[in-house]
Amino acid sequence: MSDDITIAAEPRAKLGSTAARRLRRDGRIPANVFGHHQDPLAVSIEVDAFRPVLATGHKVVDLKIEGRSQKALVRDVHWDTFSTEIQHIDFQRVDETEKMIVEVPIVLRGNPQGVLDGGVLDHQLHTLEVEATAISLPDKIEIRINHLNIGDVIHVSDVTNLPEGVTMQSPGELVVVQINEAVEVEDTEELGDEAAATEPEVIGAKPKDDEESGD
Numbered sequence: 041m042s043d044d045i046t047i048a049a050e051p052r053a054k055l056g057s058t059a060a061r062r063l064r065r066d067g068r069i070p071a072n073v074f075g076h077h078q079d080p081l082a083v084s085i086e087v088d089a090f091r092p093v094l095a096t097g098h099k100v101v102d103l104k105i106e107g108r109s110q111k112a113l114v115r116d117v118h119w120d121t122f123s124t125e126i127q128h129i130d131f132q133r134v135d136e137t138e139k140m141i142v143e144v145p146i147v148l149r150g151n152p153q154g155v156l157d158g159g160v161l162d163h164q165l166h167t168l169e170v171e172a173t174a175i176s177l178p179d180k181i182e183i184r185i186n187h188l189n190i191g192d193v194i195h196v197s198d199v200t201n202l203p204e205g206v207t208m209q210s211p212g213e214l215v216v217v218q219i220n221e222a223v224e225v226e227d228t229e230e231l232g233d234e235a236a237a238t239e240p241e242v243i244g245a246k247p248k249d250d251e252e253s254g255d
Contacts, residue, residue: 045092046102046109049073049083060128069126073103073112076133081105090126097179099142103131111136111174134174141209143167144178146216150186154219159190165216168196169209176205185217193218 052059052070060070067087074080083105093101093114103112112131120127134140145167155161168181183199197212 045096045098046104047085047089047093048104049085051105052082052084055082064125064127069129071129071131073105073131073133076135078133085129087126090129097145099144099177099179100134100174101131113140113142113174136175137173139171139173140177141169141171142177144170145180147180147182148217149182149184152185152188152192152219154188154190154192157190158222159219160222161185161217162220163217165196165210165214168199168216170202170206171209172203172206176203178203178206183216188217188219190219190221 049071052063063070063084068084069087069090071083071085072080073083092098098114100111100113102109111134113134114129115132116130117126118128118130119125146165148163152159152161170178170181172178181199181202183194183201185194188194194216195212196208196210196214196216199208199216202208
């Protein structure tokens with residue numbers, strides 16, 4: 041949950057790319073706060089203040105602007121080309137009692153028995169859509185996979201360890217993770233002369249006798 045994370049934000053007087061670059065040089069991140077029947081507000085926050093959000097994966101924070109605190113959803117984080125520096129953040133105002141649908145990351149726990157037996161882990165779904173209030177929104181959904189054998193599958197409908205007040209919105213038939221058999225690739229070097237001696241048939245080519253008679 042986001043109860044312990046408070047981020048102080050300052051309104052931005054100057055907008056535009058030049059002002060944004062100046063903020064980043066000063067260790068701040070330009071951001072926008074929008075939603076909940078209020079006008080959008082351009083703000084900036086300290087880079088260090090946002091690090092706990094990145095470390096924990098929190099979706100909702102307490103955003104403090106000019107002495108007033110409000111719940112805000114981290115809607116989008118824009119990175120630079122190399123994903124090393126945050127360029128911009130979008131915050132969405134939320135009501136603690138209002139339900140919302142949000143994508144929450146999946147975290148797999150354990151080493152599947154099927155992988156130890158030579159199978160291959162196929163992690164198909166990395167987030168789940170859930171509905172919850174801001175104060176009950178989970179930061180992640182953990183799924184234990186150590187019991188999976190080759191051929192076993194976990195569907196969305198199998199994920200039942202949701203916190204109280206959280207309901208699943210992703211379709212139940214979607215595959216989250218499965219253990220497949222390893223596919224053996226035939227070694228072409230072992231074919232040796234047999235593969236080299238087999239010439240591919242060229243479609244449309246004339247037999248040698250026909251070519252000679254044509255002359």
